[in-house]
Amino acid sequence: MIIAVASGKGGTGKTTVAANLAKTLTDRRVTLIDCDVEEPNCHLFINPAPVQTEPHTVYVPSVDKTACTACGACSTLCQFKAIITIKDSTLVFPELCHSCRGCEIVCPENAISEGSRETGQIHRGESDHITLVWGSLRIGEAMAVPLISSVLERGTAFGRERTVIIDAPPGTSCPVIEAVKGADFTVLVTEPTPFGLHDLKLAAGMTRKLSLPMGVVINRSTSGDRGVHDFCRDEAIPVLLEIPDDRRIAEAYSNGILMVDALPEYREQFRSLLETITRKAAGR
Amino acid sequence: MKEIVIISGKGGTGKTTLTAALASLWKNNITADCDVDAADMHLLLNPTVLETHDFFSGVVPEIDAELCTACGLCVESCAFGAISPDIVINRIDCEGCTVCHHVCPVDAVALRERHCGFWYRSDTRFGPLVHAELGIAEENSGKLVTLIKKEAKALAQSVNAETVLVDGSPGIGCPVISSLSGADLVVVVTEPTVSGVHDMDRVLQLAAHFRVPAGVAINKADLNEEASRRIEEKTAAAGAVPLGRIPYDQVFTRAMVDRKTIIEFDRGEAAAAVAGISEAIRSLVRTTED
Ligand code: SF4
Ligand code: SF4
Numbered sequence: 183m184i185i186a187v188a189s190g191k192g193g194t195g196k197t198t199v200a201a202n203l204a205k206t207l208t209d210r211r212v213t214l215i216d217c218d219v220e221e222p223n224c225h226l227f228i229n230p231a232p233v234q235t236e237p238h239t240v241y242v243p244s245v246d247k248t249a250c251t252a253c254g255a256c257s258t259l260c261q262f263k264a265i266i267t268i269k270d271s272t273l274v275f276p277e278l279c280h281s282c283r284g285c286e287i288v289c290p291e292n293a294i295s296e297g298s299r300e301t302g303q304i305h306r307g308e309s310d311h312i313t314l315v316w317g318s319l320r321i322g323e324a325m326a327v328p329l330i331s332s333v334l335e336r337g338t339a340f341g342r343e344r345t346v347i348i349d350a351p352p353g354t355s356c357p358v359i360e361a362v363k364g365a366d367f368t369v370l371v372t373e374p375t376p377f378g379l380h381d382l383k384l385a386a387g388m389t390r391k392l393s394l395p396m397g398v399v400i401n402r403s404t405s406g407d408r409g410v411h412d413f414c415r416d417e418a419i420p421v422l423l424e425i426p427d428d429r430r431i432a433e434a435y436s437n438g439i440l441m442v443d444a445l446p447e448y449r450e451q452f453r454s455l456l457e458t459i460t461r462k463a464a465g466r
Numbered sequence: 467m468k469e470i471v472i473i474s475g476k477g478g479t480g481k482t483t484l485t486a487a488l489a490s491l492w493k494n495n496i497t498a499d500c501d502v503d504a505a506d507m508h509l510l511l512n513p514t515v516l517e518t519h520d521f522f523s524g525v526v527p528e529i530d531a532e533l534c535t536a537c538g539l540c541v542e543s544c545a546f547g548a549i550s551p552d553i554v555i556n557r558i559d560c561e562g563c564t565v566c567h568h569v570c571p572v573d574a575v576a577l578r579e580r581h582c583g584f585w586y587r588s589d590t591r592f593g594p595l596v597h598a599e600l601g602i603a604e605e606n607s608g609k610l611v612t613l614i615k616k617e618a619k620a621l622a623q624s625v626n627a628e629t630v631l632v633d634g635s636p637g638i639g640c641p642v643i644s645s646l647s648g649a650d651l652v653v654v655v656t657e658p659t660v661s662g663v664h665d666m667d668r669v670l671q672l673a674a675h676f677r678v679p680a681g682v683a684i685n686k687a688d689l690n691e692e693a694s695r696r697i698e699e700k701t702a703a704a705g706a707v708p709l710g711r712i713p714y715d716q717v718f719t720r721a722m723v724d725r726k727t728i729i730e731f732d733r734g735e736a737a738a739a740v741a742g743i744s745e746a747i748r749s750l751v752r753t754t755e756d
Binding site: 190218220226262280287351353354356363375376377380384387391406433435 | 676
């Protein structure tokens with residue numbers, strides 16, 4: 183089973199929910215995949231050791247200068263201005279390349295072949311029953327999606343018997359879609375404020391568009407207003423768990439300590455959250 | 467005219483809350499909501515929309531079923547797996563690279579402009595707001611950020627505004643990089659948690675990478691004194707300027723629920739702390755080059 187934890191708004195507690203769920207599943211091996219490659223945080227709470235790291239590369243064209251006749255077919259095709267023919271030579275701007283291989287396909291002289299460039303790193307480490315897989319985007323790198331795809335591929339490679347929990351990046355655009363689209367169930371984490379509600383609506387819209395079953399976790403549920411609760415009721419989206427606004431949770435979090443470790447009274451709640459998700463995911 | 471970008475690395479640290487407060491404190495500025503993925507500024511500023519514009523970016527292919535012979539060449543050639551074996555294009559996976567259009571032997575693939583969302587020019591009680599709405603599951607947030615910034619800048623020039631306040635996106639990727647380009651100052655809002663510290667580190671490296679001077683404000687500072695101190699050390703080590711501390715206070719949530727900025731809602735310590743940070747940013751702006 184693959185559970186994706188997402189949220190339209192950042193900072194609502196996605197990592198908290200994903201990491202606590204993983205920690206709760208002590209009866210089997212679980213893979214936790216941190217897809218927020220721009221700002222990965224799960225490892226700060228899971229503390230895996232030792233960590234294996236490998237570079238992540240993407241395709242970029244490599245132009246054979248002796249074969250290139252500067253016909254310009256590649257630059258006409260490229261939609262991203264990543265390959266440009268000026269006068270008698272062809273230049274590649276690797277940071278703009280989307281790796282579509284179109285330039286290589288259209289080149290009549292076969293002057294273009296496969297090259298590569300590093301966009302970040304993929305890390306993997308174990309801690310108790312948890313295998314954590316995460317990526318870190320190189321500073322200054324704009325293209326997050328290919329790294330997310332590779333992190334997901336790596337994390338889901340252990341076979342379907344393992345439970346996989348995905349911590350998605352915030353938002354509703356390309357990086358998030360990439361992270362949640364293969365999931366069996368999506369947990370949307372929000373908070374009961376106008377910002378939380380607005381972004382929950384976007385996240386729920388995205389999840390609907392992908393036809394994924396979903397449920398909501400309301401974090402800091404004792405603060406704010408009732409807008410999120412009303413929305414969930416009207417849209418018939420189940421509220422799976424409410425986490426109160428408890429300063430002790432915030433303090434434990436600030437020190438990198440998971441709720442289920444710092445405050446054992448929450449263990450039971452995460453266990454039943456997991457049961458609810460399992461039931462709902464199977465019922466589709 | 468100076469452009470100030472407010473970002474955070476980690477989401478939910480109070481970026482929009484601070485930007486809205488600055489908008490309410492400063493005179494003669496334009497606000498730009500560049501968190502196009504989760505644009506929330508309008509919830510606090512309650513804008514009257516003056517102009518709505520379509521945002522088109524890139525192309526989306528369309529297959530003419532009449533002409534298509536189902537040869538499968540496009541399916542094989544699409545590097546993104548966006549065309550199913552029965553030749554249906556999945557718009558979510560499509561990057562708009564046009565390879566399918568080029569390889570099709572019977573010219574069955576047409577290209578259409580891709581409508582990705584809307585952008586708006588609005589008026590608010592604190593002056594003009596340029597904002598946008600990216601369609602759900604759409605791409606090109608970086609291009610939309612660039613467009614909003616361009617429009618906000620043009621507007622600022624035409625009305626002789628002193629500053630453009632840009633509310634940026636979380637993370638360090640495409641939309642954030644777009645928001646940093648051409649900025650005079652970046653304000654990082656962080657919180658004293660392990661993730662706040664970690665994410666601020668990466669965001670400061672990004673600012674340094676693009677050579678934009680940076681200042682750091684700590685929200686919920688009293689949540690963890692030790693982590694707050696660590697943030698201040700890291701701020702200094704990165705050559706950034708500390709802008710001050712904001713206390714952990716429920717009043718921020720209450721102000722948001724009331725759809726007001728903290729300056730309008732509160733007369734206590736929280737508002738005073740934010741006003742102090744506003745002053746610190748103002749003096750820092752003065753030191754940036756013209
Ligand atoms: S692979 Fe695609 S995006 Fe990259 S340079 Fe070639 S045509 Fe452009
Ligand atoms: S435009 Fe490119 S990504 Fe989109 S369907 Fe065609 S080949 Fe695939």
